[in-house]
Amino acid sequence: MDFLSNDKLVIVGAAGMIGSNMAQTAIMMRLTPNICLYDPYLPALEGVAEELYHSGFEGVNLTFTNDVAEAFTGADYIVSSGGAARKAGMTREDLLKGNAEIAEEFGKNVRKYCPDVKHIVVVFNPADITGLIALLYSGLKPQQVSTLAALDSTRLQHELAKYFNIPADKIVNSRTYGGHGEQMAVYASTTTVDGQPLTDIIGTEALPRQEWEEMRQRVIQGGKHIIDLRGRSSFQSPAYLSIEMIAAAMGGKPFRWPVGTYVNNGHFNHIMMAMETTLDRNGVHYKEVEGTPEEKAELDKSYHHLCKLRDEVIAMGVLPPIPEWHKLNPNID
Amino acid sequence: MDFLSNDKLVIVGAAGMIGSNMAQTAIMMRLTPNICLYDPYLPALEGVAEELYHSGFEGVNLTFTNDVAEAFTGADYIVSSGGAARKAGMTREDLLKGNAEIAEEFGKNVRKYCPDVKHIVVVFNPADITGLIALLYSGLKPQQVSTLAALDSTRLQHELAKYFNIPADKIVNSRTYGGHGEQMAVYASTTTVDGQPLTDIIGTEALPRQEWEEMRQRVIQGGKHIIDLRGRSSFQSPAYLSIEMIAAAMGGKPFRWPVGTYVNNGHFNHIMMAMETTLDRNGVHYKEVEGTPEEKAELDKSYHHLCKLRDEVIAMGVLPPIPEWHKLNPNID
Numbered sequence: 001m002d003f004l005s006n007d008k009l010v011i012v013g014a015a016g017m018i019g020s021n022m023a024q025t026a027i028m029m030r031l032t033p034n035i036c037l038y039d040p041y042l043p044a045l046e047g048v049a050e051e052l053y054h055s056g057f058e059g060v061n062l063t064f065t066n067d068v069a070e071a072f073t074g075a076d077y078i079v080s081s082g083g084a085a086r087k088a089g090m091t092r093e094d095l096l097k098g099n100a101e102i103a104e105e106f107g108k109n110v111r112k113y114c115p116d117v118k119h120i121v122v123v124f125n126p127a128d129i130t131g132l133i134a135l136l137y138s139g140l141k142p143q144q145v146s147t148l149a150a151l152d153s154t155r156l157q158h159e160l161a162k163y164f165n166i167p168a169d170k171i172v173n174s175r176t177y178g179g180h181g182e183q184m185a186v187y188a189s190t191t192t193v194d195g196q197p198l199t200d201i202i203g204t205e206a207l208p209r210q211e212w213e214e215m216r217q218r219v220i221q222g223g224k225h226i227i228d229l230r231g232r233s234s235f236q237s238p239a240y241l242s243i244e245m246i247a248a249a250m251g252g253k254p255f256r257w258p259v260g261t262y263v264n265n266g267h268f269n270h271i272m273m274a275m276e277t278t279l280d281r282n283g284v285h286y287k288e289v290e291g292t293p294e295e296k297a298e299l300d301k302s303y304h305h306l307c308k309l310r311d312e313v314i315a316m317g318v319l320p321p322i323p324e325w326h327k328l329n330p331n332i333d
Numbered sequence: 334m335d336f337l338s339n340d341k342l343v344i345v346g347a348a349g350m351i352g353s354n355m356a357q358t359a360i361m362m363r364l365t366p367n368i369c370l371y372d373p374y375l376p377a378l379e380g381v382a383e384e385l386y387h388s389g390f391e392g393v394n395l396t397f398t399n400d401v402a403e404a405f406t407g408a409d410y411i412v413s414s415g416g417a418a419r420k421a422g423m424t425r426e427d428l429l430k431g432n433a434e435i436a437e438e439f440g441k442n443v444r445k446y447c448p449d450v451k452h453i454v455v456v457f458n459p460a461d462i463t464g465l466i467a468l469l470y471s472g473l474k475p476q477q478v479s480t481l482a483a484l485d486s487t488r489l490q491h492e493l494a495k496y497f498n499i500p501a502d503k504i505v506n507s508r509t510y511g512g513h514g515e516q517m518a519v520y521a522s523t524t525t526v527d528g529q530p531l532t533d534i535i536g537t538e539a540l541p542r543q544e545w546e547e548m549r550q551r552v553i554q555g556g557k558h559i560i561d562l563r564g565r566s567s568f569q570s571p572a573y574l575s576i577e578m579i580a581a582a583m584g585g586k587p588f589r590w591p592v593g594t595y596v597n598n599g600h601f602n603h604i605m606m607a608m609e610t611t612l613d614r615n616g617v618h619y620k621e622v623e624g625t626p627e628e629k630a631e632l633d634k635s636y637h638h639l640c641k642l643r644d645e646v647i648a649m650g651v652l653p654p655i656p657e658w659h660k661l662n663p664n665i666d
Contacts, residue, residue: 015563021357024569028361047563053491054484054555054570056590058502151387158386169391222387230348230380236357237387257389 003059004252007118008034010075012106013082014064015039017232018123020048021239022079027057031247037064038071039082072113077249079242080106080134083124088227095125096309100318103130107137115139119249119283122260123148123242127180129309131260132272133319141331143283146249147260149274150241151234152176152184154257155222159215160193163207170194175258176219177274177289178302181309184274185298186216189291199292251281261286264333268303270322271310336392337585340451341367343408345439346415347397348372350565351456353381354572355412360390364580370397371404372415405446410582412575413439413467416457421560428458429642433651436463440470448472452582452616455593456481456575460513462642464593465605466652474664476616479582480593482607483574484567485509485517487590488555492548493526496540503527508591509552510607510622511635514642517607518631519549522624532625584614594619597666601636603655604643 009026013019014037023037039045049064065071072078083099102124110117120138122131122145131147138145157174161167175190191198202212218225226234241257248255259277261284264270275286289299313319325332342359346352347370356370372378382397398404405411416432436455443450453471455464455478464480471478490507494500508523524531535545551558559567574590581588592610594617597603608619622632646652658665 020569021354024354024573025357025361028358028573043562044564047559047561048569050491050555050559050562051567051569053494053501054487054567055573056483056487056490056501061500150389154387154389157389158383161386167394168386168389222383226380226383228380229376229383231377234384234387236353236381236384240357240361240388 003030003032004247005032005076005250006034007032007076007250008036008074009246010036010038010071010078012038012071012078012080013124015041015044015048016081017235018081018239020051021235022081022243023048023052023062024055025240025243026246027052027060027062029243029247029252031243031250031252033059033061035060035062036071036075037062038066038068040066042066068109069113072109075114076118077120077246078110078114078117079121079123079246081123081238081242082106083130087233096129096312097316099124099126099130100133100313100316103133104137104318107134110134110138110140117144119144119146119246121146121148121242121245121249123238125180126309128260128272128274128306129313132262132310133313135262135272136319136325136329136332139329139331141283142262143285145262146245146277146279146284147180147272148238148242148245149176149180149260150245150255150257151237152180152186152219152222152274154237154241156186156191156219159218160191160198163211163215164193166194175276177258177276178299179273179306180260181305182220183302183305184220185295185302186219187291187295188212189295245279248279249281249283255279259284262332270325271303271306273303273306336363336365337580338365338409338583339367340365340409340583341369341407342579343369343371343404343411345371345404345411345413346457348374348377348381349414350568351414351572353384354568355414355576356381356385356395357388358573358576359579360385360393360395362576362580362585364576364583364585366392366394368393368395369404369408370395371399371401373399375399401442402446405442408447409451410453410579411443411447411450412454412456412579414456414571414575415439416463420566429462429645430649432457432459432463433466433646433649436466437470437651440467443467443471443473450477452477452479452579454479454481454575454578454582456571458513459642461593461605461639462646465595465643466646468595468605469652469658469662469665472662472664474616475595476618478595479578479610479612479617480513480605481571481575481578482509482513482593483578483588483590484570485513485519485552485555485607487570487574488552489519489524492551493524493531496544496548497526499527508609510591510609511632512606512639513593514638515553516635516638517553518628518635519552520624520628521545522628578612581612582614582616588612592617595665603658604636604639606636606639
């Protein structure tokens with residue numbers, strides 16, 4: 001039974017819908033035999049663990065605990081969906097305060113119990129903010145912390161595939177950047193549709209501008225749409241994609257979608273957001289985002305929205321003022 | 334992107350927790366690119382499909398429909414979790430009447446729309462009975478219809494692993510046979526624990542008889558225990574194992590656990606129940622079950638319990654009397 005690595009992977013929030021799916025996904029991907037499920041709520045956590053034991057997976061050393069010290073000690077990789085879930089009617093931002101505090105605690109636990117962790121992926125929303133908080137409190141390097149942002153790009157891919165009635169594989173390099181919230185920047189210029197640039201198609205009969213605008217809204221509201229249809233927040237897609245991120249960070253298949261990362265490049269400063277990235281054994285690294293002037297303006301808008309959220313968190317006292325970030329985490333300029 | 338086959342796999346009940354996990358599992362196992370999700374409840378079904386589209390799986394042709402004709406036409410394999418779920422306090426048998434009628438409808442749809450289907454796996458409970466009904470109404474051969482029974486054997490494996498505090502892989506050939514309900518026969522004589530026959534251990538200090546009896550009860554109540562812990566019926570383990578069954582039927586990795594199959598061997602007659610089986614490209618075939626006299630008596634008891642359930646279904650009018658089964662399905666003696 002081959003595994004990609006022998007490293008310890010900790011799944012935080014494993015009693016929940018996303019976390020339990022992450023665990024199954026990680027086992028099925030054969031990332032590592034050493035998987036530890038952590039959740040403060042023990043009964044449901046044990047229920048999830050039992051389900052996985054009852055699946056009869058071979059060669060797996062699956063453990064579970066509600067003791068964070070036991071879970072985090074020796075962790076090489078952590079993926080956390082351990083926040084409160086978004087309920088019908090809530091925006092991602094409504095979750096801000098509660099999940100900001102959970103992220104602070106999470107980062108502190110990383111620093112305390114597994115300062116040598118290689119990479120952590122933060123999934124709970126608003127992920128741009130919870131990821132930033134986790135980065136600051138963990139003391140890790142920016143390239144060691146990433147957030148799930150891919151879902152918006154995959155939703156764009158799917159909306160285009162559906163609209164043009166072609167396989168999703170023929171929609172190449174669909175991208176959204178910036179925030180993972182409702183102020184995301186949905187790009188067109190990066191994408192080709194069956195080999196043709198999407199920007200050449202928008203505004204023609206094949207895709208009138210109005211239709212494109214509606215499609216952009218559907219991408220932005222993609223998470224809400226799942227809640228409306230299914231009566232529950234999406235869990236399969238965030239779980240699957242975040243474990244693909246862990247696989248990439250472990251040196252497996254390169255991750256094909258944007259990743260939320262800490263950005264401080266003179267234009268976007270002291271922020272965590274989706275960029276054009278590579279995610280591999282060396283962690284996450286971003287490139288400058290290319291785009292039309294309109295797209296860049298959209299991305300600036302998304303960035304400013306994130307700055308507002310960040311500043312709210314500073315005002316709450318969860319994060320110190322930016323000039324003091326370096327004291328909290330010396331890896332942050 | 335390699336797939337095991339190009340055959341059409343239909344997942345019935347795909348809007349539900351088991352069905353949606355089956356879909357993700359089948360895609361991740363790369364069984365076939367051609368997967369059709371079917372459920373009568375369209376909104377949640379679309380929600381599940383969207384989740385899977387948003388996962389960005391490559392090379393997959395995933396469709397969904399609430400039109401059974403569209404779903405079943407051309408189906409090569411079908412796995413059905415399309416019954417009502419067991420709720421807290423219900424036994425599997427409480428579900429009998431409602432799910433018996435669903436199984437009848439399911440079998441009729443197979444006969445009508447995909448008489449050339451290669452194999453179907455029935456998961457919804459009581460699976461021994463719903464599988465039997467589906468077999469009779471579908472007109473398929475007995476080796477083409479199997480039911481999920483493995484969960485009890487994997488639960489026995491896990492209970493033993495936990496008790497002896499050794500990896501599950503060191504518990505070999507743990508087996509339960511007969512019904513998948515509370516009258517299952519939990520065997521000991523088939524199992525080795527780290528190389529030692531379990532029957533040699535039972536009654537010693539290592540595993541006093543009383544402890545073994547309690548363990549058997551935990552195996553039998555394994556499904557109820559998940560509901561108590563997690564607040565919901567198990568869905569990850571039945572989904573995973575039933576897709577492993579489909580993989581085996583497609584010619585993939587042989588299935589390692591007992592399968593529910595139609596039995597008519599002079600001792601057990603006109604019944605569907607878990608036997609020692611092989612499941613592969615040629616379908617499901619059973620062997621005689623070996624065991625101690627006590628185990629055989631236990632299996633007889635489980636069989637008689639299933640006969641009672643079957644006779645209830647006959648009394649309800651869902652199934653004709655046994656002598657008329659051959660008219661309903663000429664492949665049944």
